[in-house]
Amino acid sequence: MSTDLAIAGVTAVLRAMLHGGLVDHVQLGAQGPVSITAEAPDRIKTDGADLPDQINLFMYHVTPNAAWRNWDMPSRDAAGNRISNPPLALDLYYLVTAYSQKQLYADVLLGYAMQYLHEIAVLTSQGIQNALSTPPPEIPILTAADVLDQVEQIKIVPHAMGTEEMSRLWMAFQTSYRPSAVYQVSVVLLQNRRPSASPLPVLTIGPWNPTWKQPGGIISNPNLNAPTPTLVAATPPNSQPAVRMGDALTVTGFRLTDAGPATLRFTHTLTGAINDLPGTAAGSALTATLPAASDAWRAGFYSVKALIGTAPNVLTTNALPVVLAPTIGTMAKSGGGTATVLTVDCSPKVWRAQRVSCIIAQLELFPDAWTTDPTATLTFSFDETVFAGETPWIRLRVDDVDSILINYGATPPGFLASQKAPL
Numbered sequence: 201m202s203t204d205l206a207i208a209g210v211t212a213v214l215r216a217m218l219h220g221g222l223v224d225h226v227q228l229g230a231q232g233p234v235s236i237t238a239e240a241p242d243r244i245k246t247d248g249a250d251l252p253d254q255i256n257l258f259m260y261h262v263t264p265n266a267a268w269r270n271w272d273m274p275s276r277d278a279a280g281n282r283i284s285n286p287p288l289a290l291d292l293y294y295l296v297t298a299y300s301q302k303q304l305y306a307d308v309l310l311g312y313a314m315q316y317l318h319e320i321a322v323l324t325s326q327g328i329q330n331a332l333s334t335p336p337p338e339i340p341i342l343t344a345a346d347v348l349d350q351v352e353q354i355k356i357v358p359h360a361m362g363t364e365e366m367s368r369l370w371m372a373f374q375t376s377y378r379p380s381a382v383y384q385v386s387v388v389l390l391q392n393r394r395p396s397a398s399p400l401p402v403l404t405i406g407p408w409n410p411t412w413k414q415p416g417g418i419i420s421n422p423n424l425n426a427p428t429p430t431l432v433a434a435t436p437p438n439s440q441p442a443v444r445m446g447d448a449l450t451v452t453g454f455r456l457t458d459a460g461p462a463t464l465r466f467t468h469t470l471t472g473a474i475n476d477l478p479g480t481a482a483g484s485a486l487t488a489t490l491p492a493a494s495d496a497w498r499a500g501f502y503s504v505k506a507l508i509g510t511a512p513n514v515l516t517t518n519a520l521p522v523v524l525a526p527t528i529g530t531m532a533k534s535g536g537g538t539a540t541v542l543t544v545d546c547s548p549k550v551w552r553a554q555r556v557s558c559i560i561a562q563l564e565l566f567p568d569a570w571t572t573d574p575t576a577t578l579t580f581s582f583d584e585t586v587f588a589g590e591t592p593w594i595r596l597r598v599d600d601v602d603s604i605l606i607n608y609g610a611t612p613p614g615f616l617a618s619q620k621a622p623l
Contacts, residue, residue: 202350206388207259208339209332209347210292210354211238213323214385215257216331221316222255222309234309241297241373253306254299255313260369265289265387268352285564287350287389293359295369297380310379314358317383323347323354325552345569350389351470351553351599359384393566400562400593400605429455429508434520438609442525442601445547446492449522450485451506456517457481460509464488466522469501470599479506490524495574497548499526500599526550526598529576533584533622540584541568542621546596546603549574554599560621561592587623594621 202209219236234253237244241258245251268289275284296317298309320327325348332344347354359382361369370377431453436443443449449464456462462479464486475496479486486506490497503519529545542558550556551574558565558580567578578596593615596603606613 202348202389202391203346203393204390205339205342205346206350206390207262207290207292209328209342209344210323210385210388211257211259211294212336212339212342213328213331213347214238214294214356216336217320217323217327218255218257218313218316221320222312241295241370241378242375244299244375246299246376246378248301251299251301253302253309255309256295256297256299258295258297259292260295261293263291263293265291268387268389285392287391290388290390291384291386292388294383294385295380296383297378299378306379310381314381317356318358321356323356345552347388349552351555352387352389354388355386357384357386358382429453429458429506429515429517431456431504431506431517431520434504434522436522438607439613440525440604440608442523442604443490444525444527444604445490445494445497448487448489449504450487451479451504451520452485453506453517454484456484456486456506456508458508462486463507464504465507466502466504467519468498469503471498473498476507493547495549497524498551498554498599499524499548499601500554501601523601524548525601526596526603528594528596528603528619531594531622537585538583540582540623542580542582542623544578544580544594544596545576546578546598547576549576550578550598555597557597559595559597559602560623561587561590564597584623587621591620591623593619595619 215236215238222234222236234255236255236257238257238259241256244254244256268287271289272284272286275282277283296310296313298306298313300306300309328348329344332342332347335342361382366380366382431451433452435450435452437447437450440447451464462481464477464479466475466477467473473496477488477490479488500523502522502524504522505519506517508515508517527547529547531545532543534541534543542560544558552570556567556578558567558578560582563582563586565580565582567580570578593605595605603619605615605619607616
């Protein structure tokens with residue numbers, strides 16, 4: 201997620217991109233210099249013989265984003281500690297105004313600006329990095345990461361504003377009206393970087409069943425005479441709640457081997473990326489083994505379905521949810537005290553666009569910035585003294601999926617000794 205500097209960061213990126221797209225335009229350059237500013241309209245001088253030609257970008261309104269505002273709700277435990285860290289989703293509204301002392305030239309400037317914003321449409325990762333590679337002089341602490349680290353793209357859309365609404369807006373500015381266009385920039389996701397408490401998972405609910413190796417419950421089966429191949433369950437190995445890289449996933453159902461060879465298709469729910477794996481038939485089940493390492497896979501939530509048969513006669517089953525959990529490999533500590541750094545190797549690799557954190561006991565930490573994308577090595581800086589006298593458990597959280605902390609293959613299950621933080 202982006203930081204609380206993202207609003208200013210979006211304005212700085214738009215200003216820099218307009219500067220690059222318009223100031224360097226050959227036809228505009230022939231008419232003299234054009235300045236790109238981000239000031240309130242009432243601060244811009246409009247009277248004078250030697251005033252420069254100017255395009256001004258002003259953010260005049262902010263609203264909550266309707267699609268993201270209820271994605272998660274803030275909550276605290278009985279002691280008042282934060283136990284969740286929901287993003288603040290915002291839509292930004294910008295007024296683009298052209299100024300010139302030459303007749304018709306303000307219309308020319310506004311036309312170029314509107315055409316340029318129409319062409320870019322989306323703030324790409326590369327565009328944000330280029331615009332903020334050098335921080336703006338007004339905010340030297342602003343970096344590309346303050347805008348870049350969010351799962352949703354930032355889109356630029358023209359916003360229709362009627363004559364009456366536009367008139368009220370300029371009356372509020374208490375300045376002379378100039379040719380203007382309005383744009384909605386959506387969505388900007390702000391997330392607090394302060395750590396939140398995250399309790400350890402519950403081992404069991406209800407009496408433990410040693411035969412099933414899981415708590416007792418109700419088992420429901422669909423119609424055994426289903427006319428088409430149907431999936432009933434997707435089962436990771438060792439009663440785990442999620443699969444990991446290198447694990448074999450087993451799907452069970454009906455008529456999964458009637459029509460020929462099978463392929464299991466995994467679709468990432470956020471990116472839409474598709475990975476196909478051959479399914480090995482065993483009775484009424486299909487098993488597919490995930491690769492031990494591959495940049496084509498990301499930790500997170502997937503849907504899986506079976507494609508059975510050969511083209512053009514391929515039957516597709518229903519889809520079931522599957523979770524790919526990150527795996528912590530090696531861990532190493534350097535430094536100490538308030539300058540402790542924990543280095544964690546993980547699989548699969550993580551990307552900047554993903555939400556990544558490390559939970560040591562109940563303290564959630566965010567990783568230091570990394571240069572290679574994706575990366576298998578993460579570093580976390582923190583104060584080791586808060587864990588004085590204890591060796592806490594550690595989990596890696598990627599896109600709301602935690603690394604597996606519990607050995608569900610044991611009876612009863614217990615925490616994995618390898619997931620102790622080296623403190």
